Amino acid sequence: MFRTNLKIAWRNLLKDKQFALINVFGLATGLTCAILIFLWIDDELKYDKFFNSDERLYQLMEFKAGDESTASAQSSGLLADAVAKQVRGVDYAAAVAPPDWFPQYTLSADEKNIKATGQYAGKDYFNIFSFKLIEGNKSQVLENKNSIVISDELAQKLFGQTTNVTGRPVRFDQDTTFFVSGVFEKVPAQSSQQFDFVLPFDYFKSIKEWVNLWDHSGPLCYVLLNRNTDIQIFNRNVADIITRSTGNASRKVLATRFSDAYLYGLNSGKAGDSGKIGYVKLFSLLALFILSVACINFMNLSTAKASRRLKEIGIKKVVGARRPQLIFQFLTESLLLTLLAAAFALFFVSLLIPAFNQITGKQISFHLTPDLLLSFILIIVATGLLAGCYPALYLSKFNPLNVLKGKIGSSVGEVLSRKGLVVFQFTLSTVLIVAVMVIYQQIQFIQSKDTGYNKNNIVRFSAEGAIKGKETVFIEALKKIGGVINASSTYHKIVGRGYNHSGMEWAGKEPQPEIFFDAFEVDYDFVETMGMQLSEGRTFSKKFGNDSSNIVLNETAVKRMGLKDPVGKTIRRFGKDVQIIGVVKDFHFESLHEPIKPAYLFLYGGNTIIASVETGKMQEAIRSMEELYTKFNPGFPFTYSLLDEAFQKQYESESRVSALSRYFAGLAIIISCLGLFGLAAFSAQKRRKEIGVRKVVGASVANITAMLSTDFLRLILISLIIAFPLSWWIMSTWLQNFAYRITINPYIFIIAGISIIMLTLFTVTFQSVKAAMTNPVKSLRSE
Incomplete structure (x- = not known):
């Protein structure tokens, strides 16, 4: 019996190559996405778990x-x-x-x-x-x-x-x-x-x-x-x-x-x-969604093709086939198709894993270990059963007498499979389009937001070796290099928190809550080199003598301390009196996930040299810096970093999620369109005689195309109505992770809606026009 079912399954695949190809390619794409996401999630979940205790x-x-x-x-x-x-x-x-x-x-x-x-x-x-x-x-x-x-x-x-x-x-x-x-x-x-x-x-x-x-x-x-x-x-x-x-x-x-x-x-x-748990959950759902979309394609196409196999089912029931045997037959076909799709998926994964590693920054290797093989088998079996169970139950339930008399019409189950599941597919696709656009806009907002300092064209390198103790001499020489606008030094990373403390006292200080200040140890010209702006007072300057007992606060520190007219006031830092000489406008030294914290600058120098460079002169300036560095520091390799790269590194996760979302959303949409393409082809094929009659009585190609497209457009509009509030809620929740974020603009939903409608029209219209242009004589000749 199993061998017979395999033969029947194989013959049915060969009999209708178009539907078989759509199903295999759709499932293979879905499985490929699911496997890649599974590998990424598995790698994330294993982080720091290898320690013995x-x-x-x-x-x-x-x-x-x-x-x-x-x-x-x-x-x-x-x-x-x-x-x-x-x-x-x-x-x-x-x-x-x-x-x-x-x-x-x-x-x-x-x-x-x-x-x-x-x-x-x-x-x-x-x-x-x-x-x-x-x-x-x-x-x-x-x-x-x-x-x-x-x-x-x-x-x-x-x-x-x-x-x-x-x-x-x-x-x-x-x-x-x-x-x-x-x-x-x-x-x-x-x-x-x-x-x-x-x-x-x-x-x-x-x-x-x-x-x-x-x-x-x-x-x-x-x-x-x-x-x-x-x-x-x-x-x-x-x-x-x-x-x-x-x-x-x-x-x-x-x-x-x-x-x-x-x-x-x-x-x-x-x-x-x-x-990273939020992204692990997000991509787990994404893998489930994409696999679901691929399975829905299979269900839709299989139930849509039911009318072609009704007589086969009726005859089998008449000669004694029981419903469990028919269910087993259809599940065998489903599993065979899933195995074919899985073979293609494995091939696709092996090809894509290097590019996937580059996008994710991982070092994932694809080897079928026992654990991975077991997981893969479970995915194949689950996918095959999920994709085949509804068609199997749907096709095997018909009464053989009604089948052979041709009295089978569309049932509620068939309506759900063809229409409800299409709505589900395109709801997910719309949500993904909105998500990709919101994530992209938030990343763009991060990159373009005023940080309160100039993060572009800032070169950083270590003040090591012979430069130690001679930072002032080195920095003065650095300023004379062509293309260098200004230079200074600091112990702070600038991007990210440094050391922070609560050792500040001032008149009127409340005992609770304790305020922690981020301390920036800087040299002269730090504020000027970074392009920071003063809201009042001055910064450190040799014109005023020794500024080592003075500090500059940021605006948030002034607010948290409750100071009015802070410039000139004396406060205590670790038991020593220091004078506030200026207030610098707030700047983002943490990522935009976090609100700006209280901070201050004090004169101390640092182990990191920073230099601002004119736009377009970076390479020339770096070569000159290396020559100067080597002259001061023989035996020390010159390595440098750019501040804007360090700034972007804070958002590696978001950038990678953005890239992955684009790829996976695109694949989900392609899978959905494949299913829609198959359904449109079947609908046109099923209604070919109706189309022939309409053409004979004078219907134009445009009339017939509109008739065939209308039903699908209704489903897409329903999916948009469901998807818009759902995607708004999901992305609003995601944006809460950022202290500074965009507002979701209504035009995002307009663009997403138009995109889905255009994709639907493109997909459906091709089959509709093809059917409408068919010679009606070929459609009606059997009559």
């Missing part, structure tokens, strides 16, 4: 008392040690100054100078995070201040080997010598922490005094809890640890699962990092 690994967050929504990964550099000593249930705790705080450093060995990315971490870091050590003891590699732990990739670059390098010296920025205490395997791509080397946090504390103060916030804190520790009890015990250490009751602590941080946000204290 994942279930016990937590990150300590700091939040304002009574408001956990303000939780931030940044806290005091003293928190880790305090938790390890004062709170029960902690096996290990470590503070980390993450890689994104710092520029790439120059590491030297055997006359090789390599740029590398590093971080500072507490001595128990490798006990908490189970990165595999090739050499060294995880409990000892960060014990000494002069130790450095490097990746095997960096070891290969520096020493030409990955083993037997323990104890060898490495020059750090041609300044300090560290000795290799361990070598770890390159950090996996599915880790949110990416670095080439680790230095002891104790060394960082020795060179940065602020790290030893509770009032400052910046480092991250990780703990590995005891196996028997109840996280709820632990959180109650750790909540007031800052209060116990400082007497400040406004700062609370909360432990959150580290491996959840990537998906749910705040994985490294980055501004605007609200997590």
